Amino acid sequence: MEFLESEILENKVNDILWFIGIIVSSLLLKRLLSVSLSKVLYRFIKHDKVSIHTCIEMLRKPVELFIIVLMVYFAFLYLHFPLTWNLAATLGLKLVLLKIFQCLLIFSISWILIRLVKFIALIFQERAALTETKLDDQFVPFFKDLAVVTVSIMTFFSMLGIVFKIDVVALVTGLGIGGLAIALAAKETLENLFASLMLFMDLPFVVGDNIQIDKVSGDVEKIGFRSTRLKTADGSVVTVPNRLLTAQALENMSTRQFRRAKYLIKLQQDTPSSTIQNIVSQIQEEVLAHEHIYKPEPGVTRFEGIGDGSMDIQVAYNVESNNVAILNKTREEINYIIVNIVQNNEAKFADLNNRT
Known part of the structure; x- marks a missing residue:
């Protein structure tokens, strides 16, 4: 048809219709596709105590973002900027859009991985709740946070290497004095991190124990990388840096028989x-x-x-x-x-x- 072969802004009508069709289809089908993909992922990690609806709710938004980013990329393959605009030469707009697409794609994949980590951690938390020991209740949140931090760091370096073509190995190797300065600036953070590792090795208390340090006492709710959360007798939540828990005398009231x-x-x-x-x-x-x-x-x-x-x-x-x-x-x-x-x-x- 002559109409489909005609041009608007140096793009054929047929290509423009394909572009619009792909965009509209992705918006209409993103929910269905995200649910279907979530169900497929659930089959590999399903657990009786965690429903498929929980999995779908956790994965739906990151999967939808991944689908939309991917479909928009394919849609733009059918179009090109008019040569008379001279945008590619003056602003490098195509390169900018490609970088944005790559960043969004890596971010969406990272988001999916983080939600999968949290879903798997939820399964292990349900299993840990069935055991008598509280040790596994303590380890699951810690390793979940560790996995989330690891995925986030990998995402950051992936963007540097893939999107901006930076030699990540040379960057890490060349930190040198700069890395030392950062370490000194983050001295307390590193102390808290090492203190949390010592807490997991020595196990002076576990989640659920009632402890007292200095003038603060309460039930341990969570042991994190930097701090430990205590719930006091009056219902308030106190956050104690982990370095204080290892540097001061600590009494575990839960070990008392009376x-x-x-x-x-x-x-x-x-x-x-x-x-x-x-x-x-x-x-x-x-x-x-x-x-x-x-x-x-x-x-x-x-x-x-x-x-x-x-x-x-x-x-x-x-x-x-x-x-x-x-x-x-x-x-x-x-x-x-x-x-x-x-x-x-x-x-x-x-x-x-x-x-x-």
Whole structure:
């Protein structure tokens, strides 16, 4: 047909229609093609605990970008810039567009690889959740982050080598003093990185343990390259640099078989000694009978001595749990018991504010 052979801006109508058709088709079919490709990838790494819908949602956007970039490249093969514009000679527009295409293509492939890494990590996290040990729960996020960083670095150097034709080997070799300067500038970052490796080698704690360092304590949520996240008892999240975890004394509260409670009960100074003996023995009896007391080492209640305006009874017991909430709940229950015992023995607590 003569119309298809006619030209618009030095491009045949037939070629322009092919260009438009490919672009429109890619926009209309990108969702279908991305879902189909995601299903194919899922067959190689499928797992009963992770649904195919999760895989599709994770891979859909990067695969769509890959399809669009590829189809746009093929679409532009049918067109050329009018020679009268002289753009190729003055601006090198074709070269610029080619570089952009190569960057987007490498980026989309890298994005797909990163999403695959995260999907595989999700599978291993589900498997790790089925085991009793928490060690694998700690390793999976670490190696996932390591793989993501590795893919990102490879993407950066691939762009330098493929797109900008830079000799990557010579670049890395020639860093020399510049690399040393960067290392010195990133001293703390490198310290945290090496500290994280030491944490994985020594394993002073794992994800889920309750630890205390300096004045900070909480449950370990995640151990990363640079820092460790702790969730405190009040629900806030504290980020601690890993170098501090290896440089300071750290207490793993989860390794305890029990937590200790110790405090004084102050009675009035005119309390008879027989009453004090009854209160001491009754408190000790009630403490031993409590379900959360650590029976091998329950602790002891005794008459501590005569204080400044009071008769002091020391109450000490061990709660069979490393959970702070259980410790506090047990203390509260025993405190109520102590108040009842003191009242039943017709004794009174010392009023230290009104001493004469």
